[in-house]
Amino acid sequence: MEEDADYRSRFSSLCYINDHVGFCGTIKGSPSDFVVIEINEQGQLVDKAIDEPICKISKILPEPSNLGKNIKLDLQNCSCEDESNQELNTLARCSSSDQNHQSGTENEETVEGPSKCEKEKADILGSLLDEETNELLNQFACKIKEKWNSENELIKSSSPEFSLGKILEKNQRAVLHSAVRQKFPFLITVGRNSEIVIKPNLEYKELCHLVSEEEACDFFKYLDAKKENSKFTFKPDMNKDHRKAVHHFVNKRFGNLVETKSFSELNYNADNSNVVITVRFREKVHRQRKRSLLECEERKVTYTAFTLQKENLEMYEAVEFLAIKLGVIPSDFSYAGLKDKKAITYQTMVVRKVTPERLKNIGKEVKKRRMNVFNIRPVDDSLRLGQLKGNHFDIVIRNLKKQINDSANLKERISEAIQNVKDKGFVNYYGPQRFGKGRKIHTDQIGLALLKSEMMRAVKLFLTPEDLDDPVNRAKKYFLQTEDAKVTLSMMPEFKAREKALLESLHRFGMTEEGCVQAWFSFPHSMRIFYVHAYSSKIWNEAVSYRLSTYGSRVVEGDLVCLDEDINDEHFSNSKIHLVTEEEESANTYAIHQVVLPVLGYNIQYPKNKVGQWYHEILKRDGLQTCRFKVPTLKLNVPGCYRQILKYPHNLSYQLMEEHDIDVEMEGSHINEALSLLISFDLDTSCYATVCLREIMKHDV
Incomplete structure (x- = not known):
């Protein structure tokens, strides 16, 4: 075929x-x-284990784009000895103190008089590191500061490093990462196969050209602490161009993590001298920005989690059936990821506005459709995509x-x-099921049409029939020949819920560009953006194949590498991405498993070698050379991300x-x-x- x-x-x-x-x-x-079988965030197989309440997970889970690990999370998952727990608790109190201290007020402590918090951090480093390593770390930090104070720029090619050695315990590594960064904000820590390597923080040095070193120090401590709903305020600045430069620096380097705004402080002179830049952490993607009183009341409705077992069923088909039986809509269901159709799959799901008792009552009907629901329990929040370990x-x-x-x-x-x-x-690679294996029209083709705002073409691609003589494909064929949505709707079988929803919308709004836009809104946001992601996935597959055939398993100049060894998803910020230098290529500084390639979007950087050129040529080939990866008419914004080329x-x-x-x-x-x-x-x-x-x-x- x-x-x-x-x-x-x-x-x-x-x-x-x-x-x-x-x-x-x-x-x-x-x-x-x-x-x-899905593995939940606690590392348990969901077909056997009773999951922890989803609400507890979602409230302490750090954002994928965070710069480092949140020590509060590590504290709750830690299984160290009593002495280590005391050290962790000390660090947590210290981190909390820093966060409160940096919630918008200026730093009052002086260099000569370190705070109790910093002394506690020093004690932690002293207790986790041997005396010699701790002393060498302090000497390394002093040398970096001396070099920065004596030179205008740190020569990037020199790339001074200091290693703390291999630390096998993951929780201990997390503590050290945070303790070093909090004590020395002008340094960064990088994980390499259980080894912690310390380098100068060149972004800190760059910020010092724009603001005082005291502000830069406090800003990076604020970033590392990652306290939700907190803010950081730079000192008042009357120079508009200078404020613009600070905005540009923060948004370019940390735009995935924080947002900046200028505010005029209350004063009676009404001049610009008290205009300040405030930095806030971005709200989590799975939370709505603002809610009315009615929406807040909706948050109090019931959430029920359960394990769904299905056999030879598409996810959307299973959800449609459950929604009909429970009297809710498909968007009331949330899940951490899609699963294969031709398989027996187990995964956690959450449904809104349904009690555990109601879900249990439809158990017999569910089993007739090659499904089963069990491990049913009340929870306080929904799931989001990616909220699983694997x-x-x-x-x-x-x-x-x-x-x-x-x-x-x-x-x-x-x-x-x-x-x-x-x-x-x-x-x-992204697997064939992402693109619709065995189909004439692949999902990435629809995604490309959406990115080019070719709404009518995207609808026709979606309704393109296969070479089969059955009711579904006869209906699709009739539509392409006549564009008569009303008659096609009567021909389409009931179980084809997506096709029927699209046709109902076309019947109402007409087969025009605007009508097709409205038709796409008959799909939930997750499905609309799925097609765009499919196009980005196809290009990524071709890019990584080109990268490996061009350079093999060597890490070369211009490659992008991830500086965090504990990444297990695609959503990490630009601050974790490093461009390999010629000197690092010669020294074999990085391994091939650290190399990442960008998944297309508006907030990614490209490799600075032949692979980067390849990306631009492909975008030009597909007519996307000016594409910003935003489709406002469909409310689609695709920031992009990075994906490791090896797993x-x-x-x-x-x-x-x-x-x-x-x-x-x-x-x-x-x-x-x-x-x-x-x-x-x-x-x-x-x-x-x-x-x-x-x-x-x-x-x-």
Whole structure:
């Protein structure tokens, strides 16, 4: 079929990171061969564990774009010895003191008289580091300050560093990261394979050219503390151009995390001398900015969490059915991520305005639709996309065979392939299900039309029929021929809820550009932006393949690397992204697993090498050279993000099984022995099992 050929051409051209031979096999022969179990934020499998109340999770979870780890979060998850807990509590009190101190007032402490808080931080560093390392750290900090005081600029190429060595305990690393940054705001800490490396904070130095060193010090302490609903205020500034420069610096460097505004302080002279710049942390994405009294009352409605098990069902189909049975709308359901259709999947969901009792009452009807709901309990808030640790997979690969012209032992090939990916990882492509495998029109094509504001074309692409003679495709074909939404609506089967919603809107508003805009609003925001994200995902896949085929596994000048080793999602700020220098390439400072590439949006930077040029050429090819990745008519804003080019499977295990099939022939029957592979592993959020298997098998699955 045409669509299958297009799928094969898309993925077969994408390169691999490993050089083993691989093998062939069949996955998803049946839903039971592909089991997906969500891993919640506490690291528990949701098919067995009773989750913690969602409200507690969401209230303490740090924003993905935060600059560092929130010590309050680490305190609640810590399992250290009593002595370590005392140190953590001390640091938490200290951090809280800093946050209160920086809530808008000027810093009153002097350099000669350090506060009790800073002494406590020093004590923490002294207790967590040996005496020699602590002394060397202080000497390193003093040298950086002396160099900055004696020179106009710190020479970037010199890149002085100091290592605290490897610290295996994650909680201890988090404490050290924060303690160092709070005590020395002019330094940054970077994680490298459990090692903490300390460098000069060049952004601190840059800010010192605009404001006093005292203000720069307080500002970076404020950023690192990350106290929700707090603010930081720079000293009054009468120079409008200078204020503009400060605004530009903060928004360019930390725009994902904070926002700035100028305010006139109350005075009776009415001049500009008391205009100040105030910095606030951005509100969390999953929260609305302002709520009326009525909306605040709505926040008091019931939220019920449950585990949804579904088999061979699309997420949207399952949600539509549950919504009808419960008398709510699909947008009342929230979840952490989409799951495969042709599989048995388990995931946590939350529904608004439904009591646990009501949900339990529809259990028998739910089971008739290849679904089950259990672990039902009341919670205080909804879920948001990405609010999970990852997914666990139990997969059976059947009909195992060697690659064509491979004479080696099949079992050895399988063992070699799995070990290679376990050790070296896999290319972190977006999986084929993101684009609609097996369909004539892929989701990224619709996303490109939306980005170009071609609303009518996007609608026609959405309603393009497959080469099948069934009621759904007959209805779609009729619409493309006649553009008669009313008749098409009567032809469309009831279970096609999205298509019917779109057609109802077209019938009401007409098949015009404006009518098509209104038709897209019949979809929830998450679905509208899904298509745009699909286009960005396709370009990212092609970009990482180009990057690896051009430079291989070397980290080269102009690459982008992530400076935080504990990132497990895509949403980290520009301040965590570093552009590799020529000197760092020569010194092999970074490893390939630290390299990231941008997922298209308005707030990303591109690599400064051939890969960056490739991005611009692709955008020009697709007519997006002036695109700002905002579609105001559909209320879509796509800031973009960064995605690691390599990922690793966790807790990987496998077992080979011999299956016996009876082959009936004209003269009798005989038994064929077929080899199957049962493989289990965990993947971080936003990783695809089919992509990991593709790297293992060296075969499009």
